Amino acid sequence: MKDNTITRQHVAGKGLILNEEGDVLLLQQSSEKEVDGANKYHLPGGMVEFGEKIEDALKREIYEEIGVEAEIGKLVSIKDWVSNIRGEVVQIYGVFYVCSILSYKFTLEEAEVQSYSWINMNNINDHSILEPSLSVVKSLLIKV
Numbered sequence: 001m002k003d004n005t006i007t008r009q010h011v012a013g014k015g016l017i018l019n020e021e022g023d024v025l026l027l028q029q030s031s032e033k034e035v036d037g038a039n040k041y042h043l044p045g046g047m048v049e050f051g052e053k054i055e056d057a058l059k060r061e062i063y064e065e066i067g068v069e070a071e072i073g074k075l076v077s078i079k080d081w082v083s084n085i086r087g088e089v090v091q092i093y094g095v096f097y098v099c100s101i102l103s104y105k106f107t108l109e110e111a112e113v114q115s116y117s118w119i120n121m122n123n124i125n126d127h128s129i130l131e132p133s134l135s136v137v138k139s140l141l142i143k144v
Contacts, residue, residue: 008090013058013069014045014069014133015099016140023118023138026129027065030112036083041117043096043132054095062099066116068109073098076140079132096136 017025046061048054050058053070062070077096082089094129106116122140129137 004082004089006089006091008088010090010092011048011054012046012092012094012135013054013061014049014094014096014136015058015062015072016043016076016096016100016136017062017070017099019118019119021120022141024117024134024140025066025121026117026127026137027108027113027132028115028117030114035085037112037130039128041119041127041129043136044099045094046094055097058097058099062101065109065113067109068101068105069101070099070101073100077132077136079136081132087118095112099141102136 019025025044027044028041029035029037029039031038039072044062044065045058048057059070062068075095075097078093079096080091080093082091108116119127119137124138124141
């Protein structure tokens, strides 16, 4: 039987990046087998490092994942979830912001991201999207 005891907590900054048509950017996670969500889609962003501000971590993570500078906008949601990362069960508190980017020419960090897609209400069901990214994206798209 698998041990599901939470051993650690993390804070993650997550970004809702919209294009001119109002579609939301989602990243397809790498196929690393030891991480929950391998090959699934999620919002850009990642873990806050010790001593780092959430907004700074989100800017850093977006740059690391897709190679573009981001501006952090309005806070839209805070969610938590549990994930298995390389055998460790962690609870993650995600802080979700609307973000803008200066360029749509991406350079993907292939170790973490294998592709990206622009999502709208017409194609959202065509992608396997991790929670809570799915619920946050749906709530934003309904308002747009």
